[in-house]
Amino acid sequence: MKIEAYIQNKAELCREAGMKLASMQSRVKNQALELMSKKLKEKSGLILAENKKDVAAAKKSGLSNAMIDRLILNEKRIDEMCKGLKEVISLTDPVGEVIKMWKRPNGLTIGRMRVPIGAIGIIYESRPNVTVEAASLCIKSGNSVLLRGGSEAIRSNIALANILIEAVKESGLPETCIQIIDITDREAVMKMLKQDKYLDVIIPRGGEELIKTVVENSTIPVIKHDKGVCHVFVDESADFDMADKIIFNAKVQRPGVCNALETLLVHEKIAKRFLPVTAKSLSGAKVVLKGCSETRKILKGIEEAKEIDWTTEYLDLILSIRVVKDLDEAIDHINFYGSHHSDAIVTSSYENSQRFLREVDSAAVYINASTRFTDGGQFGLGAEIGISTNKLHARGPMGLEELTTNKFIIYGNGQVRE
């Protein structure tokens, strides 16, 4: 009950602050972001000291080296946070933009205006920089934010959040428009997920387990940032050199992210000639290959890809390969086994490129390019709060615009309905 009251109070304050923040000017919001950047630099010593405690505790509790690496802060990483803040400042404030305006025969002028969503709950893991990223994007788009970071980074997150909150207060934004949950009890998350009276949306960022917990327990709408089981399909008419480069990039350049390649599909008519080419490139980067029975006739000695492989996000230097009969089989495979994230075709056929584009049911569908481009920055949308795997509201890289909703505005001069 004590935790419930604590969380409800935070959520209520978040809503209240959001109502005020919604109509604040871009100039004021940008000043707050500027001040955040300044204060992060000034107080980096404090941040690093708190972070050291987190890292020590994490080492003691036996967290993996990869996880510890994500947790560690240093001057360079703080500089990156400040750079991120500057980028958010430079983005156009979407709030108040009237997207469309039209006139009705009765003289009413009707428009759609972008407005903040309201109060946003962010639940995230590990990387403390998310505290700054998420908070700054919410503030810029006029939303208040309730942050809940992972327990392993609790001291770093609190130190960062307190600096942001200081900047908020000094710049005249509503005091509670950024708040952090500073207890690590799991129950706090559960209670947070039931604050549908106060929070308008929950954005979970983290592993599969976290996403599942949130989706199953939330009574608040959730915008998921789920896993990516991404595909490249090499069509019969593909340029081998291009296909090879795209596959290598999508698999190897950064295997631990959601837009990295996990399953390669190859048209049966070219499999015999193409698979050895790409296997050779990939072996140079020590990628472990797993194949269907057809693939294993061509690439002798590789592991067998089992049913479970087609739905697995390896996040590692592992690639499953399947030979398919044609474009239809490739599209069916992607739509059935994939995670509807990012998928690419390599082809010289105009017709097949267009069919792939239309029929693959994914957030981002590529012709002749690496799936690794699915990213707000790469798409030219600016900083992103994540990559949504929802179909509703936001799909794909989720930037400032996706942190807003619309309202209809209607200018009349006395019209009544007949």
Added chain:
Amino acid sequence: MKIEAYIQNKAELCREAGMKLASMQSRVKNQALELMSKKLKEKSGLILAENKKDVAAAKKSGLSNAMIDRLILNEKRIDEMCKGLKEVISLTDPVGEVIKMWKRPNGLTIGRMRVPIGAIGIIYESRPNVTVEAASLCIKSGNSVLLRGGSEAIRSNIALANILIEAVKESGLPETCIQIIDITDREAVMKMLKQDKYLDVIIPRGGEELIKTVVENSTIPVIKHDKGVCHVFVDESADFDMADKIIFNAKVQRPGVCNALETLLVHEKIAKRFLPVTAKSLSGAKVVLKGCSETRKILKGIEEAKEIDWTTEYLDLILSIRVVKDLDEAIDHINFYGSHHSDAIVTSSYENSQRFLREVDSAAVYINASTRFTDGGQFGLGAEIGISTNKLHARGPMGLEELTTNKFIIYGNGQVRE
């Protein structure tokens, strides 16, 4: 278990059909809609016979006259369904529209394409015409649909759906793209709400109780069509005649709908002069007035408005009235007690009109016009599947565009990420 298997099977077939329907041409979808209209006319005898049985059963079970009136079909109402179908045919198909396209420095061309959401579940009550309206909008926007109507209209709904399904089959659309749940067990709804593997969204249309059940039990994203507690605020500078006409229209023209007026707010500086004017007009339509203490000093003898009144959707000739200190108090009242549906200000002040527009957190915000215009047709958006009170994805009248989502399409020529 039997019901669960039945529902799951329907949902699975719905998803499959949706995948195929997504890439079908507008021409084919329109042909199916044409055929639906033709068949509804041809088979009106059958529909009316089944409807008679529903009406007889409803009378026997003691349903209110208002409910029975909504249930009754006749040739005129069937003609209206056909007219509705023609209207949907005339609307532009949103599927495949590329909203935006831009080029990146690396040569990638990136666009956002409208695509169907997928498989949609509709849960509705009473009026059988929703069967035709909802199904036709889903089909036109490339979505398959699983219908679940109220038990009191089960025979009418099945008769209508079977005719639509015949038309679907004859026009070559995927056979199961329209389905109806033909059992009336409440458990069927509960099972339907758990089909998150197959259904992409649930749209409930009906009373508060229905909406609540759906929101609390669904693991599928819900687009609510909730109640409307709509306000008119008469500002100090309002034109009395205009304000009076807007209030009368918003309250009286059709009191039983969600965009009708429920609470009137009046600026204290004009309350004494204005309230008698509007009370006189409203008394002509036998509107029952309830007021705050200030109101009751001016309009003697009217009922007291209690706390509960400010959040009540009367859907009847009842109006609650409150005198407010200023614009701020009006906005606070609306944002606190209202349902964020449709709210209007009547004013001559430019500044107040703009503040009201920005600060009232509702789906539709009006200056000097009746709230009754919140409607897809009145806004010029074409037929609507309802008026969403969600903030995410769709807000306000929900037409064909809101039945679609986007995907990013990326044209490359071998780009890889550096």
